[in-house]
Amino acid sequence: METCEHGAIAWNGRGPLTDWEKCEQCGACSEVCYAEARQVVGREMTVAQVMAEVERDIPFYDESGGGVTLSGGEPLAQRDFALGLLKACREKEIHTALDTCGFASWDTFERLRGCVDLFLYDLKLVDAEKHRQFTGVSNERILANLQALSQHGHRIILRVPVIPGINDDEETIRQIASLAASLPHLEGIELLPYHHIGVDKYARLNKAYLLPAAQPPSDEKMAELARLIQPEFRPNQ
Secondary structure: OOOOOOOOEEEOOOOEEEOOOOOOOOOHHHHHOOOOOOOOOOOOOOHHHHHHHHHOOHHHHHHHOOEEEEOOOOHHHHHHHHHHHHHHHHHOOOEEEEEEOOOOOHHHHHHHHHHOOEEEEEOOOOOHHHHHHHHOOOOHHHHHHHHHHHHOOOOEEEEEEEOOOOOOOHHHHHHHHHHHHHOOOOOEEEEEEOOOOOHHHHHHOOOOOOOOOOOOOOHHHHHHHHHHHOOOOOOOO
16 A cells, blocks of 8 residues: 555555556566565567467477467557567467457558458457447458458468356348358468456456356357358358
């Protein structure tokens, strides 16, 4: 409490309470917390520092055929850093994959796409109204970028997080399959079952989790959805 210059930490009778509106995330409280109950997660790094870690694994990439995947969060939210890292990997002939939701300007994709070997493209919904309802933004830019990347011949795997009550119905899955079938270049579709991994993180950040009752889909449900996709979509050979 004494260390925080912003008055963001107060005692509520049972323990310290943080006012996140006042918190500047400076990390001063974590530096003096001897019990390490408060910690700063993550750290700032340069491209060179990241590459020093990456290059240690080059023998494994060479053996497995793998490489570096930029994910997040959304890596395109740090466009310049992502571009610098992708270029550095290209100079070392390291295979690169970009895991993105596609919500970025085409200019951003134009700058990066030449250094990306594989796009892991996240897609939740095709229906514009439902997409805005559940994500808060339009999917027009997302779909346009996907179409443009495919037309340019990039390797793309479409990844669909299957979220109960939101996009696990037959109509939605058929819409996604139909979209996939219309793309000139697409290597495949991956259906990813919803999970509870993020629930604890929300609690630690003092944020409300908006899907408390949602349960991961069963193996049977995932198999059923996969069967809906197969008749309409055939991956590029």
